[in-house]
Structures are given as C-alpha cells and as structure tokens.
Amino acid sequence: MNAVNISMSREKLLKKLQSHALALHETALFLDTHPHSKSALRYFAKMKEAVILLTAEYEEKYGPLEAFSANAENGWGWIDAPWPWQNEDSFPVKLPASNINAGCDTSTDTGNIGSVRRGAPLHAMRGGRRK
Amino acid sequence: MWKYEKKLQYPINIKKPDAKAAQVIISQLGGPDGELGASLRYLSQRYTMPYDEIVATLTDIGTEELAHVEMISAIVYQLTKDLTVDEIKRSGFDTYFVDHTTGIYPIAASGVPFRADYFGVKGDVFADIHEDLAAEQKARVTYDNILRLVDDPDVKDAIRFLREREIVHYQRFGEALRIAQERSDYKNFYGWNPEFDKNARKNSFR
Numbered sequence: 001m002n003a004v005n006i007s008m009s010r011e012k013l014l015k016k017l018q019s020h021a022l023a024l025h026e027t028a029l030f031l032d033t034h035p036h037s038k039s040a041l042r043y044f045a046k047m048k049e050a051v052i053l054l055t056a057e058y059e060e061k062y063g064p065l066e067a068f069s070a071n072a073e074n075g076w077g078w079i080d081a082p083w084p085w086q087n088e089d090s091f092p093v094k095l096p097a098s099n100i101n102a103g104c105d106t107s108t109d110t111g112n113i114g115s116v117r118r119g120a121p122l123h124a125m126r127g128g129r130r131k
Numbered sequence: 132m133w134k135y136e137k138k139l140q141y142p143i144n145i146k147k148p149d150a151k152a153a154q155v156i157i158s159q160l161g162g163p164d165g166e167l168g169a170s171l172r173y174l175s176q177r178y179t180m181p182y183d184e185i186v187a188t189l190t191d192i193g194t195e196e197l198a199h200v201e202m203i204s205a206i207v208y209q210l211t212k213d214l215t216v217d218e219i220k221r222s223g224f225d226t227y228f229v230d231h232t233t234g235i236y237p238i239a240a241s242g243v244p245f246r247a248d249y250f251g252v253k254g255d256v257f258a259d260i261h262e263d264l265a266a267e268q269k270a271r272v273t274y275d276n277i278l279r280l281v282d283d284p285d286v287k288d289a290i291r292f293l294r295e296r297e298i299v300h301y302q303r304f305g306e307a308l309r310i311a312q313e314r315s316d317y318k319n320f321y322g323w324n325p326e327f328d329k330n331a332r333k334n335s336f337r
Contacts, residue, residue, distance in 0.1 A: 015142055022140065025195065026299070032187040033306035065137045084137060085205035087144045 010062050019056040023047045133194070140198040141292045145209040145285045150224035152281045153210035154240060157227075159277070160203045161237025161245035161291070164269040166293075172250035172266060176259045179327040182314060185256070185307045189263075192300050199293055204235045207290055220265035255324045260308045267301040 005043045024047040031040050053064060064070040070078040173193030180186045199204045209235045211224070219228050226242065237245035251262050274294035278287060316322050 011142070011144075012137060018138065018141060025191075029188065029191055029195075029299070029303050031183050032191060033303055033310065036183065066134055068134075078137075084139045084201065085143070085208050086207055087146075 013054070013058055013061070017051070020047055020050045020054055026053050062123050133197075139202055139205060139225060140195070141202065141289060143205045143209060143285075143289045145206065145283065147209050147283055147285075148213045149281075150214055150218060150222035150288070152286055153207045154222075154227065155280050156203065156210070156277055156286070156290070157207050158239060158240035159270070160200065160207065160235070160272060162239035162241075162243075162273070163249045164266060165227070165237070165239070165245070166196050166199040166203055166270075166272050167237050167245055167252060167272065168249040169193075169266060170200060171247070171253070173253045173263065175250075176263070179254055179261075179326040181256060182307075182310055184310050185260070188303050188307050192303065195296070195300075202289060202293065206286065207235055208233075210286070217228060229332070247251065253266065254326050256326060257308075257310045257320060260304055260311060263304045264301060264308065267297045268303060271297040271301070 008084060024044065027040055027044045027047060027117050031037065031044060038084055059069055061063055070076060155330070161167055163281050170193050173189040173196065177186050177189035177193065177247070177337075180189060214222075214224065214233070227236075229237075251259070253259050253262070271294055272292055274297065277290050278294070281287060283291070312320060315325075
C-alpha cells in the first residue's frame, strides 16, 4: 500500500471517529441542561460505545490520540506526525522514521507506516478496553 | 485539568495558500468575538456560577472553544504555510509577517492583539448568561461575514461547521438562562445575586 492510500484510509477512519465524537459531545452538552432526558442518556451510551471502539481501532492502526495512550513499550509514538493541523499535503506520510533517525537506534522503528507508529493501546482512563 | 486529543474536532484540509483569507479568519482567533475570548469567558465565569447545569454547560462549551482555537489556528496555518515572499507582499500579509513570520499569533483582523476586555465576567448569572448569548450571536455574524469574504470551498466547509456550533451553543445558553430564571423569584429575577448573596439560594425555587 502506498503512502497516498494509507493517508486516504487514515483520513476516512479519522472522519468517522470525529463524527461520532461530535455526536457524543453534542449529547453531553444537551444533557448538561436536560440531565434527566432518558432518550439522550440512551443515545449518549450508544455513542460512547462507538467512540471507544473507533478510538481503539484508530490508535491500533495510526498511533496514540492522547499522550497517556501511547504504547511506551514500542518507543514514544506520541511525538510522531502528523499533528492535527498538518494536512496530508503539508506533512507527507512518505518520510520513513528510519531516515529521520539516521544514525540513531532504529530498533524501535519496526512496524512504522511512514512516520506513523502502530500498535498503541487505548487510554486506560477511557475504560481500559485493551486489545 | 485538561487532556489533549491529537485530532481536530472537524477535519481541515486546505490545499491552496491564501494570505488574504488568513488575515480575516485570524480575527476568530484573537479578535473581539473570537474563539480564544469565548473559551476564557466561559471557563472564567463558571467558578461562581450557582447552578450545576450551568457550571457543566460553561465547562463543556469553554472546552469545546479550545478545540475551535485549534481549528482556526490550523486554518490560518494551512492558508499561510506555502506562501512566497512575493505573495506575502502582494496580499498585504507583510504587516503580520514582519512581526510573526508565519507563526500563529492571536490578533484581530485589524491587527490589534488579543485583549482580555473582549470578554466579561460580571459574577452575576443573568448578566453573564446574557453576555454569553450575545457572544455566540456575534461570533455567528463574524462567521457569516467570513463566508462573504472567502471563496475556497475547503475553507468555507470548516467555517460553516464553526458557525453551526455558535448556534448550538446559543441554544444551550438559552436553556441555561431558563434554568436560572426558574430558580429565581419570578416577581423579581434581580432581587438577589445568587453568586454573591448567600441567602439567595435558600430563597430560590430549586
């Protein structure tokens, strides 16, 4: 799979996560002023489950979304680009980390897709849904 | 305390640099009705807010505004990152560039740096919620004006999302106002300030 395909599927999964996270946040705001709404509470639970699953899938494939969810056993993937403001144009996924770290210990770089590290666990505070 | 999530609230993927658009959009970062002021307004007002629903609303909307600070910053960053010196001179971006290069600094479109007097904390639930309602409307108008001034569909898409959020927040603050009114003396909402007069909560209709 080339860099363009990777960034396309990353973007697609991210967008799915973003839309569910927005629904979850929107429901939280609604519950702030309607704390007893049974239908909102039900919808919140449904969206929360979806966000947990999508977050786990995203982090598994493309690296941690929070510093504490980084898998420190495989190196510190939290620092790996892209950062949220870097669109695919400005930060090509094509630069392999092994080039960036030329001359350094590259033993932690296995499993990287370009500069994106794989295999990060979920944040413990999100309910500990580990893979 | 807060946690950072390494994602935008809504995707931003601008392909064409446009320094002129950046110069007007930056007002929603550091301008009078911008996202930075919005965040500080709500997150500052919440400490003395007497009703839990409104404390939660201010906390959660104030936090969302921080995500909007990031979105506006990302838009300005993507609009200015590949500019040539020639484009910088032609677009009028040179007056920003000379002080900040292409770094992201909170200013209004007029060039005035962010000021804390763009927002108020009165310590009175009715005064503050009315300020919040007005602030959401003013931010909505600013986004409407930005939509009149920019053409790039990638930029407009993100601006439309942010505009929509102002309307949702306005709705929630309207409900917050109703909650505060319901817990006040209906004959005189202003008889007590429940953020200061300690007996007011005992007398309230909660």
